[in-house]
Amino acid sequence: MxxxxxxxxxxxxxxxxxxxxxxxxxxxxxxxxxxxxxxxxxxxxxxxxxxxxxxxxxxxxxxxxxxxxxxxxxxxxxxxxxxxxxxxxxxxxxxxxxxxxxxxxxxxxPSGALSGLDGVSALKQMGIERALIATTKKPMGYDGAPYIVENNIDLAAIKTKECLFKGNAIEASRAFPANINVAATLSLAGIGPERTQVEIWADPEIGGNTHEITVSGEFSTIRGRVENTPDPANPKSSMxxxxxxxxxxxxxxxxxxxx
Ligand SMILES: NC(=O)c1ccc[n+]([C@@H]2O[C@H](COP(=O)([O-])OP(=O)(O)OC[C@H]3O[C@@H](n4cnc5c(N)ncnc54)[C@H](O)[C@@H]3O)[C@@H](O)[C@H]2O)c1
Incomplete structure (x- = not known):
């Protein structure tokens, strides 16, 4: 059926x-x-x-x-x-x-724009001590995000790679709701939003949207890096x-x- x-x-x-x-x-x-x-x-x-x-x-x-x-x-x-x-x-x-x-x-x-959740899920069974996701996009990829608007950040003025935000996944979801699904997904697969650390970077030189995860426990450390070309139908999304x-x-x- x-x-x-x-x-x-x-x-x-x-x-x-x-x-x-x-x-x-x-x-x-x-x-x-x-x-x-x-x-x-x-x-x-x-x-x-x-x-x-x-x-x-x-x-x-x-x-x-x-x-x-x-x-x-x-x-x-x-x-x-x-x-x-x-x-x-x-x-x-x-x-x-x-x-x-x-x-x-x-x-x-779904894993969305991320990869490596299979390993994160396996590691979770033994205990995850640390989970970090660093997202890097071109500055205008964050256009309209509440954190950018509230802090009057001039994205067009960013000429070199710059860290815009550090916080946990809950704080990141409020600050960049349309851009930060990957952090939410990693936190749901791993050790929860309070303990999942998020860094948001803007880099005018970067080719696509990049997500790097580092998730570690007593016996394993998982490092993953995904480079996604923006979706032509919506540059804020990934194919x-x-x-x-x-x-x-x-x-x-x-x-x-x-x-
Ligand atoms: N999990 C991930 O890794 C990941 C990756 C990329 C995007 N996303 C998320 O996926 C979602 C969709 O992304 P997209 O690129 O297709 O976005 P999009 O803006 O291209 O599409 C959203 C659609 O929703 C429609 N819409 C808006 N309000 C509506 C309403 N009240 N009722 C019915 N339809 C409505 C819009 O008309 C539009 O067609 C977004 O929330 C995005 O943040 C998640």
């Missing part, structure tokens, strides 16, 4: 996943979507969040983080499973996971993020799975 998929948010990521579903992913079909500006590219109905969650088996969230709390009550009311790419919303709005506690819905957070959702869909339905 084919699982009917509903996509909430048909921006760069939502459309990339929709295209993959239309091209064909075994066991799934694209049933409907939600968007305030629906693209004309797909021959599907557009519903509000309530109707989307009622009519689809599985919801894929690809919305701005601040819209996620408007979607999740409908997911839980209909006890549907969901793939959430805006992981920072889980830190920014703790009520989402609190509401989830009373229902059978599963929330699946890898949409592909991580497609990878989750395939793994959820595969006879042999490498996690």
């Amino acid at each position: 084919s699982i009917s998929v509903g996509i909430a948010g048909m921006g760069a990521i939502g459309r990339a996943v929709a295209r993959a579903l239309v091209d064909g992913i075994d066991g799934y079909h694209l049933h409907a979507a939600s968007d305030v500006n629906p693209p004309t590219e797909f021959d599907i109905p557009y519903f509000d969040f309530e109707q989307l969650c009622k009519s689809c088996d599985l919801i894929i969230e690809a919305l701005p983080p601040h819209i996620v709390p408007q979607l999740t009550p409908h997911i839980f009311a209909h006890e549907k499973d969901a793939i959430l790419i805006s992981s920072s919303a889980l830190l920014l709005y703790p009520e989402i996971l609190a509401q989830k506690d009373s229902v059978t819905s599963r929330i699946i957070v 890898l993020a949409a592909q991580s959702i497609i990878s989750v869909l395939k793994k959820m339905n595969a006879p042999v799975v490498v996690l």
